[in-house]
Structures are given as structure tokens and as C-alpha cells.
Amino acid sequence: MIKLDNVVKSYQNGVGAINGISLFIDRGEFVFIVGDSGSGKSTLIKLLLKELEPTEGTIRVNGVNLARMKKRAIPKYRRKIGCVFQDFRLLKDRNVYENVAFAQRVVATPTRQIKKDVPAMLSLVGLAEKYKSFPRQLSGGEQQRVALARALVNSPDILLADEPTGNLDPKTSREIMKLLEEINARGTTVLVVTHDQDIVNTLKKRVVRMQKGIIVGDKKESGYIG
């Protein structure tokens, strides 16, 4: 599903964010990417989203070499990848329903279909009652649930979560992770970038540890690799 071969990413100032990593993530896997700040975790996410191009190496997603992907094919590729972020990135001037529907409008889903999918997705993340609320009226956990609903409403193959619990309290963090597990159980490959040790230790999933742009550990059903 996701295959990285000797991937290097150096920025223009010569600083290397990723210094040669190889990684394989299979369909339906749940993987934590852990590491300190500056270890290259977020760069990895950007490379997978094709926001950045690797300086060396190849990245294949669903068998497609991202380096050979034409510019006009990028939007279609991104539709197969859902993503959530630490800061939620919701549209503040739109309510919960509109925020989730927005993801479907962008990909030109018929309105009839949107009216079916959005309530279903909001039920999945437990926000069916709050579809009229605006982001400012929601707690951090609720906002992250909306972001998750938006990421999942187009049924992506892969879900990338960049520090999804970074702004949440421990209890809410656990709820979000439980939701991610459920999503994974439905067949979506989930890749979570985090440095939340508790969460990683609780879930016992595959853990890839990065340090200074390289992979220093990769263990299945592991706790936080220190």
C-alpha cells in the first residue's frame, strides 16, 4: 500500500529533514510514527500527501510512483487520502454539517449523496446532534471528530493523522484514538504521527520511531519505543 525506498528530503538550505528511509505499510495496517520534534515525522506526512517532493528515493502508494504522477492527477490522488491535524483546520465560518459536506463538494459529489453521507459520518463520530454548531461552539475533542468525519466522508484508502491528539486532554485523546481504531477496523489504513506515549502504549499497534530523519525502530504490537 505505502512503500518508501531510500527516501531523502533535503530543504533548500541544505538541512536534511529525512535522511534515507525505507518503509512498507500494508493495506489495513494501523501504524504509529513516533519521534521527537524535528525527527522528520511531519515531512513524511507531507511527502505522502505530495505536498513535497523527495530529493532522492521513490514513494509508491497503491502501486503508483508519486514522482511520476502528473500535476493534474494530484487532486484525484489526494481524494484517496484523508488527513487530520493537531489544529483541526476546520472552516470557522461554517457549521459542522457544512464542514463535512465541504469535502464532498470539493470532489463534486451530487447534493443528494452529500445529504446521505454527511449525517451518516456525523453519527459515526458521535456528533449527529451537533450538525448545526459552529467550530467555536465545540470542544477540542468535538472539533477533532468533525475533522475526522471530513477526512473520512469520501471513503479514503488511507487516513493520515498528524498529532491528532496534540491539543486534547488525555480522556478526549483516548476517545479519538478509539475512533481511529474503529475506522481502521472498517478497512482503512491508518497512519498516526504522534509523540503521545500513553496513547501509543495503550493501543499496542505497530510503532515506527524516527530520529534525525531516519528510522531507528520498527516494532509490531509495540509500546512507545524510547
Place this chain on the structure above:
Amino acid sequence: MRLSTIGYCLQQGIKNIWRNKLFSLASTATMAACIFMFGVFFCMVQNFQHILREVEEGVGVTVFFQEDTSEDEIREIGEQLRSRAEIREIVYVSADATWEEYKKIYFAEAPELADGFASDNPLANHAHLEIYMKDVALQQDLVDYLSSIEQVRKINRSDKVAEMLTGFNRLVSYVSVAIIGLLLAVAVFLISNTVAIGISVRKEEIGIMRLIGAKNSFIKAPFLTEGITIGLIGAAIPLGVLYYFYNRLILYMATKFDMLTGVLDFLQVNELFRVLAPVGLILGVGIGLFGSAFTIQRHLKV
């Protein structure tokens, strides 16, 4: 693009205008001023041209011939001239008719004085051709050609008024092009600024759109809609105002300055707007489209 997506993009474009009310208003006002000025100058130029055409119809060249040139020869020369494209009409005026006309003007108060010439036309050698032009600007070419005809003795031309009008019309055209050009540049600049602000305000939204997999067209469409809408409104308002006031002006001139009727014959509003309305609207939409497309190109790397 699906119909619902087009509708969504249009809706977002209109919302953009509302979000940047002040800048949108400034852009629309400048656009309106620009199209209004364009309309005013267009009306002026069109009316000048109309009046010029009227004057040109009365402007002509009078050709006199050598003493021994017969009426048949003069008429033959007239027939040959008729094939020239710049000539609208040729009238042969005999020596007798010339004398009659002369008498009317110069012996009107003492016709008995003219009776002395009853049997001896003093203008016997003044049979001539009156030539009326289609385009007064080509009069010099015709005069040059006439001068080369052996039998031609003298050519009188009366194109000074037309020349003056043509010159004035040209001046008005140049001034209007300069002013309109300046206003167009200001309008493009303001629309570009409005759209640029819209882009910066929606930077986060655009970023999310990209991550979700929005196509470039989906991201750009609301901003293009914004520019086009500003252009359209900015054009429609002054056109409406011009339509109303032009009508009133014609009516006012006709009632208050009735002695000018026949001298200054203005174009009817419908005649003018048959061209002005589509040109003004296309201009407004074009400026809006250009201003927003230019800004998207600069500020929205998608």
C-alpha cells in the same frame, strides 16, 4: 463540472464579495466610473460622427472647366467620375442654372439690374460639376485627380468645416482613449486587490481544499466569479444611468434649444445602446475576468 458544483462556486464567489464589502464596493465604484466615462465618450464620439456625416453630406467639390469644353464633354467627365468610390453624388449645373442661382443671391434686391444680361449670360463659361463626397477625408485625393484632367480649369472645395469637425472628433477620441485607459488600469488594479484580499482571507480554506483533493478549477472558480460579478455590476449600473440621462438630455435639448433642431441632430438612445450596452457589459466582464485571473496567477499557486 457538475451543475451543483458550478452553483456552489458561484455562491462562494458572491459570498467573497460580501466578505470583502469595502474593497468590493471600491472596485465596483471604480469600474462603474470607468464604464460611465467610456459611455459618455462613446456617446460624444458617436454623436460627433453622426453630425460629421450630416455635414459631409453637404460638403462637396465644385469643378469648373476650360472655355471650349462642351456640355457633353463635361457630362462625360461626370460619368467617368461616378465610378470613384469616395463620390456619393455628382450634379451637372449648366451655365444658365449657375446664372439663375447667382441672380437669386446677388440681385435679389434689384432684379432689374440683372435684366441687362438677359441675352448675354456673363457666366457662360461657368457650367460646372458639383461633387458630393461619401468620405470627406478622401477629398484631397479627388482634388488631385481632378487637377490632372486637362479640361479642368478651377476646383473649389468646401471641406474646412468638415476638416475642423474631423479634427475635433479625433481629439475627443484621443482624450477619451487616454482617460478610459487610465480608468481601466485603476479598475484592474482595484479588482486585483479585492481578489488578492479574498485569497489571503481564504488561505486556510484553500489549503484545506488542496488537501482534500480539489481541482484547480474548483479553487479558482469563486475568485473568477467574484471578479466577473464586480465587472458586471460595475458595468450595468452606469449603463442604466447613462440610458436614463441620455434620454433626458435629448428631450431637454429638443425643448429648450429648438433652434438647434436640424443643425445638431443627436442619435436616438436605442441606436446608441445597440452597440454601447453589449460593448460596456463585455468590457466590464472582461476587466473583471482579467483582473481576477491575473491575481489568481500571481497569488494562488495551485
